[in-house]
Structures are given as structure tokens and as C-alpha cells.
Amino acid sequence: MRPRQSNFWKVFATPTVIALLSAAGLFAALLGDGIWDGLSWIGLGVPAVLGVRGLMQRQ
Amino acid sequence: MKSKTIRRWSFIHTWTSLICTAFLLMLALTGLPLIFHHEIEHLLGDAPVLRQMPADTPHLDLQQLVAKAQAHRPGEVMQYFGWDEDEPNGVITIMAKTAGTEPNLSHTYMLDARTGEPVAMPSANGGLMMFILRLHVDLFAGLPGKLLLAFMGILFVLAIVSGAVLYLPFMRRLKFGTVRQEKSTRLRWLDLHNLIGIVTLTWALVVGVTGVVSACADLLIAAWRNEALSAMIEPYREAPPLTRLAPASQLLEIAQRAAPEMQADFIAFPGTRFSSEHHYAVFMKGSTHLTSHLLTPVLIDASTLEVTAIAERPWYMDVMGMSQPLHFGDYGGMPMKVLWAALDVLTIIVLGSGLYLWTARRRAAKPPAVAQESTP
Numbered sequence: 001m002r003p004r005q006s007n008f009w010k011v012f013a014t015p016t017v018i019a020l021l022s023a024a025g026l027f028a029a030l031l032g033d034g035i036w037d038g039l040s041w042i043g044l045g046v047p048a049v050l051g052v053r054g055l056m057q058r059q
Numbered sequence: 060m061k062s063k064t065i066r067r068w069s070f071i072h073t074w075t076s077l078i079c080t081a082f083l084l085m086l087a088l089t090g091l092p093l094i095f096h097h098e099i100e101h102l103l104g105d106a107p108v109l110r111q112m113p114a115d116t117p118h119l120d121l122q123q124l125v126a127k128a129q130a131h132r133p134g135e136v137m138q139y140f141g142w143d144e145d146e147p148n149g150v151i152t153i154m155a156k157t158a159g160t161e162p163n164l165s166h167t168y169m170l171d172a173r174t175g176e177p178v179a180m181p182s183a184n185g186g187l188m189m190f191i192l193r194l195h196v197d198l199f200a201g202l203p204g205k206l207l208l209a210f211m212g213i214l215f216v217l218a219i220v221s222g223a224v225l226y227l228p229f230m231r232r233l234k235f236g237t238v239r240q241e242k243s244t245r246l247r248w249l250d251l252h253n254l255i256g257i258v259t260l261t262w263a264l265v266v267g268v269t270g271v272v273s274a275c276a277d278l279l280i281a282a283w284r285n286e287a288l289s290a291m292i293e294p295y296r297e298a299p300p301l302t303r304l305a306p307a308s309q310l311l312e313i314a315q316r317a318a319p320e321m322q323a324d325f326i327a328f329p330g331t332r333f334s335s336e337h338h339y340a341v342f343m344k345g346s347t348h349l350t351s352h353l354l355t356p357v358l359i360d361a362s363t364l365e366v367t368a369i370a371e372r373p374w375y376m377d378v379m380g381m382s383q384p385l386h387f388g389d390y391g392g393m394p395m396k397v398l399w400a401a402l403d404v405l406t407i408i409v410l411g412s413g414l415y416l417w418t419a420r421r422r423a424a425k426p427p428a429v430a431q432e433s434t435p
Binding site: 007008010011012013014015018019022023026028029030031032033036037040041044045046047048050051052054055057058 | 226227230231235236238240250251254255257258259260261262265348349352381384385390391392394395398399401402405408
């Protein structure tokens with residue numbers, strides 16, 4: 001049950017990117033309209049799409 | 060991570076989640092229609108609709124509007140005038156028996172700023188959306204209800220953090236996004252719980268924390284009154300209660316001169332919890348996107364109309380101001396609302412699957428193996 005240190009980034013690399021994208025998405029629309037709104041839709045769209053895709057995939 | 064450490068985190072995750080799940084499910088379910096409250100009110104015909112008039116029709120001055128308001132609801136006094144960007148010709152008007160009456164007993168409607176004609180805002184005073192809002196905000200239990208929900212919010216945040224810690228041992232041998240379909244229902248839902256939980260983590264944390272802050276708003280406002288406001292109104296401590304208020308006509312211009320770079324968001328009449336017994340407070344918002352959520356009160360003496368002070372904004376009032384959009388998801392147009400709803404539904408699925416995994420695990424652990432019982 002003892003993981004090696006490298007396991008951390010192996011497991012958390014993708015979630016970290018998603019977390020940063022969501023945070024940027026949450027923040028972007030506070031700064032302005034137009035392009036900023038667009039950025040926030042992308043940032044928040046990534047977790048939403050990944051979550052829904054997980055639910056949809058069935059053999 | 061040692062198995063003992065895992066067991067500890069697992070214990071935290073299980074119990075923080077179990078305690079808050081029922082409340083969080085209620086919050087997530089009632090929150091869903093609240094994301095679209097604006098659209099739903101329009102659909103139900105509850106949104107105020109002002110009559111068509113030429114675009115350049117001049118507005119009445121504020122004192123004329125006060126007179127109209129008092130004629131419309133005799134026996135009540137003014138609490139607030141507020142402005143809504145969606146309806147530049149309307150002034151949201153809140154009145155009650157006394158200025159200090161608590162918000163849930165106030166009556167809200169709109170005055171047409173051009174004619175002074177009152178227009179009903181049914182959804183601000185009752186009805187289905189208000190019922191949902193009250194459930195979501197305080198369970199119809201006032202401050203104790205808000206604080207209970209705030210506590211549940213803190214447990215939710217702990218559940219998220221401990222869940223993220225447990226993500227590591229569970230996913231060590233799996234590629235990101237793996238959902239094992241063929242093995243068992245329990246395994247499929249475990250993988251989905253982990254996947255959806257980790258992708259919605261940031262959003263859920265932000266909505267959770269800002270929800271806790273909003274639930275504590277009453278306490279923050281009280282602290283602000285005690286700190287900032289009481290120092291400024293100290294000279295008025297001995298002053299007799301006002302019997303006549305100076306006319307409200309020029310309040311916006313006076314506040315504008317005091318805070319030139321800002322715009323009025325609402326006016327608190329003397330005696331409300333956002334003003335003092337002797338002051339009008341004009342709450343000015345910043346003119347950039349970011350600062351439009353931050354309010355600065357200009358206190359105007361209600362008998363001389365002199366500016367007493369432009370109140371300092373303590374950091375916690377800024378936190379409270381920024382928490383609102385980040386909790387409501389109303390600052391990035393319709394696509395953001397749809398994403399907010401999707402993430403909300405995904406959170407409901409994480410909560411539901413968590414509950415399912417807990418019962419499935421207990422059922423599996425019970426009959427044959429007695430030794431396993433202690434690991435929840």
C-alpha cells in the first residue's frame with residue numbers, strides 16, 4: 001500500500017489542469033463581458049463535459 | 060499513503076458527507092430553479108412590466124417617488140429604493156410597517172420612475188419561487204436556519220477536501236477518467252463518484268464556500284454596523300429621533316458628488332439595518348465589472364443633507380460582495396447559467412452516488428465478515 005512519490009502527479013496531473021481551468025472560468029466572467037464570458041464558458045464547460053461524458057459512456 | 064492514514068481520511072469523508080448530504084441535496088435541488096429565477100419569473104408573468112412610453116420620458120425626482128410610494132401604501136414607511144440594470148425606468152421599492160422591520164415582512168414592488176405608477180413584483184413577496192428561496196436560504200427558520208446551513212456548508216467543504224485526498228489511493232492504478240463498466244454496479248458508481256467529484260471539485264468548493272459566506276451575511280452586516288457605522292454616527296448618539304426627513308430628491312446627486320466614479324445601487328432610508336436613525340445611506344457600486352459587486356455607502360444626514368462620511372469597506376464586506384455572483388452564477392450570461400445547472404446536477408449525482416456507495420459497502424461488509432465491520 002506504499003505509493004511512490006511520482007504517483008501523486010500521475011494521479012493528479014489531469015485533475016490539476018481541470019481545477020485551474022475551472023478557477024480561470026469562474027474568475028474570467030467577473031472581469032468583463034464578451035471574450036471574458038467566452039473564456040468562462042470554456043473553463044466551466046470542461047468539467048461539465050467531462051462529468052457528463054463519464055455518465056454517458058456505457059458498453 | 061499508509062492504510063491507517065487512508066482509513067482516517069475515509070472516516071472523515073464518510074461522516075462529514077453523511078451528515079450534510081440531506082441538506083446538500085435540498086440545497087442543490089432548490090438551487091437549480093433559483094439559477095433561472097429571472098427566466099422563470101418572466102415565464103410565470105411575475106416580472107414587473109412597465110408601460111411603453113417614449114424613450115426620453117423624464118423621470119420624477121426621488122421625493123416625488125417617495126410621495127407616490129407612501130400614497131400607494133399608507134401606514135407604511137420607506138426602507139429601500141433599488142436600481143436594476145434590466146429595467147432602467149423602474150425603481151424597486153421596499154416598504155414596511157417600520158424602517159427596522161425584518162426583511163421577510165417587507166413588501167417589495169416597483170415604481171415606474173416616469174409616472175410613479177406602482178407595478179407589482181409578486182415573486183419578491185411570496186409564491187413558489189419565494190418558497191424555494193426561503194428553503195434554500197434559511198429553511199424558514201431565520202438566523203438559526205442560516206447558521207445551520209452554513210455549518211452544513213462547512214461539512215460539505217470538508218467532505219470535498221477529504222474526498223480529494225482519497226482520490227489518490229483509489230486512482231493509483233487507474234487512468235484518469237476510467238469508469239469500469241463490466242465488473243459491478245458498485246465499481247461503476249465508485250469510478251463515477253471519483254471522476255465527477257474530482258472534475259467538479261473547484262466549482263463545488265467555490266459555490267460551497269461562497270454559500271457559507273452568504274449564510275453568514277447577517278452576522279457580517281451586524282459586524283459592519285458595529286465597527287464602521289457606529290464610529291461615524293457617534294455624534295448622533297444623543298440626537299433626538301427625527302420627526303421629519305429632508306426630501307430625498309437630491310440624494311443621488313449628492314452621493315454622486317461624494318463618490319464621482321461610482322453608480323448608485325440602492326438607498327437605505329433612515330432606521331434600516333443598512334443606515335442609521337439619522338442618515339440616508341446611498342450604496343454606490345464601482346463602475347468596472349469587478350468592482351460593480353463592491354458597495355461603498357455614502358452616509359447623508361437626513362435633516363441637513365450634508366455628507367457625514369463615505370464609509371470604509373471592511374474586507375469582509377468585499378468578501379460578501381464577491382461571494383454573491385460566485386454563488387449565483389449570474390454573471391456570465393445564459394451559457395454560464397446552463398453550465399451552472401449542469402455542474403449542480405453533477406453535484407447531486409456525486410451526493411447520491413456517495414450515499415449509494417456507503418449503503419452498498421455496509422451491505423457487503425455485514426453478513427459474512429465480522430472483522431470488516433469497522434471500516435466504513
